[in-house]
Amino acid sequence: MDTGLxxxxxxxxxxxxxxxxxxxxxxHHYGESDGEARARDxxxxxxxxxxxxxxxxxxxxxxxxxxVGLATAHETPASLALGRFWQxxxxxxLPEARRRGVAxxxxxxxxxxxxxxGATRLSLVTEPDNTAALxxxxxxxxxxxxxxxxxxxxxxxxxxx
Numbered sequence: 415m416d417t418g419l420x421x422x423x424x425x426x427x428x429x430x431x432x433x434x435x436x437x438x439x440x441x442h443h444y445g446e447s448d449g450e451a452r453a454r455d456x457x458x459x460x461x462x463x464x465x466x467x468x469x470x471x472x473x474x475x476x477x478x479x480x481x482v483g484l485a486t487a488h489e490t491p492a493s494l495a496l497g498r499f500w501q502x503x504x505x506x507x508l509p510e511a512r513r514r515g516v517a518x519x520x521x522x523x524x525x526x527x528x529x530x531x532g533a534t535r536l537s538l539v540t541e542p543d544n545t546a547a548l549x550x551x552x553x554x555x556x557x558x559x560x561x562x563x564x565x566x567x568x569x570x571x572x573x574x575x
Contacts, residue, residue, distance in 0.1 A: 418475030419515060421523040424468040430458050433470045436484035440506035460486075466503065469523050471516045482511035485520040487527075492534045500528035502538040505547070517550055525554065539564065 424433040434454030442448055460466035471483035486504040502524055507516045528536045538556065540547045 418473060419519045420472045420474050420479070421469055421519050422472070423523075423527070424457075424470050425461055427458070429470065430454060430461060430468065432481045433457055433468050433484055436470060436481055436506060436508070437468075437486075437504070439508065440484060440504060443506065467524075467527065469520055469527075471507075471520050471523075473511065473514075473516075482514075483507040483516040483520050485524055487524045489531070489533070495534045497532070497534040499535045499537060500524065500531070500533045502536065505538075517547070518553075521550065521554055 422429060424430050431454055434450055434457050437457055438448060438450040438453045441453065457466070457468060461468055465488060467487045467489075469485045469487070470481050471485075472479045473482050484504065484506050485502060487500050487502050489498050489500055492499045502521065505517060505520060507520075525536055536556075537559075538551065540551070542548075
């Protein structure tokens, strides 16, 4: 069955250039400045050093194979299980392509890759009021982790404005 979507792993200069455009949209969506060249260089470094895996979704039902979504994931040691788990880091779908199964196809591709790699689990973090994303994730079987609190320490120097 052709869903009109294709998800590919981005690990070549050509595929990372496509992913960088989507990643730049994602960053801009969250208030970061535009910088497609910087995004491409950063993504390329992350993939080259195996710190991130990048996936892009393409609509195949139109006149061209247009990129419409992006997901990044990484592998983390799972100490207690003496294995590895995967975490979805970023998930973004262009506004005009939302509600068409793109996010689900990306999450499914990451899940399948994690299973194939022998990961013990797949995790992610999202905002508590992102109801669309929470519904999608619950549909995949993701469950809230009770009893944990997420903490962060900002180590980046602040620049004066």
